[in-house]
Amino acid sequence: MNKVEEIYSIMAASYGKQGWWPVYSTAACRSQYGTGAPKNDEDRFEIAIGAILTQNVAWKNVEKGLDALKKNKILTPRKLHKADIELIAFCIRPTGYFNQKTLKIKNFLNWFKDFNYSFEKLKNIKTPVLRESLLGVNGIGPETADSILLYALNRKIFVIDAYTKRIFSRLNLTPHNETYNYYQEFFHKEFNGTVKKYNEYHALIVAHGKDICKNKPLCSECCLNNICSYNYR
Numbered sequence: 074m075n076k077v078e079e080i081y082s083i084m085a086a087s088y089g090k091q092g093w094w095p096v097y098s099t100a101a102c103r104s105q106y107g108t109g110a111p112k113n114d115e116d117r118f119e120i121a122i123g124a125i126l127t128q129n130v131a132w133k134n135v136e137k138g139l140d141a142l143k144k145n146k147i148l149t150p151r152k153l154h155k156a157d158i159e160l161i162a163f164c165i166r167p168t169g170y171f172n173q174k175t176l177k178i179k180n181f182l183n184w185f186k187d188f189n190y191s192f193e194k195l196k197n198i199k200t201p202v203l204r205e206s207l208l209g210v211n212g213i214g215p216e217t218a219d220s221i222l223l224y225a226l227n228r229k230i231f232v233i234d235a236y237t238k239r240i241f242s243r244l245n246l247t248p249h250n251e252t253y254n255y256y257q258e259f260f261h262k263e264f265n266g267t268v269k270k271y272n273e274y275h276a277l278i279v280a281h282g283k284d285i286c287k288n289k290p291l292c293s294e295c296c297l298n299n300i301c302s303y304n305y306r
């Protein structure tokens with residue numbers, strides 16, 4: 074077992090199953106984890122929109138946006154594409170940068186329309202080709218594209234975020250300020266897991282970065298303390 078695999082095992086034992094991606098239930102007024110999503114195209118579409126909405130904002134704000142989109146009955150590809158910009162912006166206001174995100178959603182839907190809004194039509198496209206195509210959408214960067222690929226479309230691709238860079242540089246496994254592609258190639262090389270494990274690993278990294286390996290890390294409470302030399306005091 075290499076270091077990256079060992080870290081996965083330690084975090085999985087410490088935090089337990091994460092069960093991403095969460096799908097939002099208006100009845101329960103909260104996101105539901107561990108549902109096995111995506112189970113259908115509804116879930117896939119919600120995940121793709123959630124991946125855009127979560128840019129630079131906490132998930133609890135995304136939930137409010139998804140709640141409003143669902144209550145206005147526009148969280149389907151065709152309805153959202155047809156919906157007035159003002160209505161979408163109003164619904165997603167709690168997610169911040171709502172005017173920009175509205176345009177990003179519309180750009181994504183322009184792209185999706187070329188596939189007749191059909192996830193089925195994306196199935197036969199190879200992952201690197203699909204990724205390049207998604208990256209061509211104005212407002213969809215690597216993290217969002219890879220979140221859609223991994224969590225909505227079950228493609229084996231590692232999602233990199235600021236938590237990943239911070240944690241793995243503190244663990245002395247990567248430099249702290251490299252490109253997105255550098256980190257992604259590192260994980261693709263070092264972690265030969267299944268799609269499910271890629272899904273869980275990123276979720277574990279987020280849990281760890283949010284609660285323990287924060288800006289000011291809580292090293293004394295950290296499950297990786299024994300293998301990390303960062304030792305913040």
Ligand code: SF4
Binds near residue numbers: 240301302304305
């Ligand atoms: S020991 Fe500290 S710096 Fe290292 S991973 Fe844990 S919280 Fe982060």
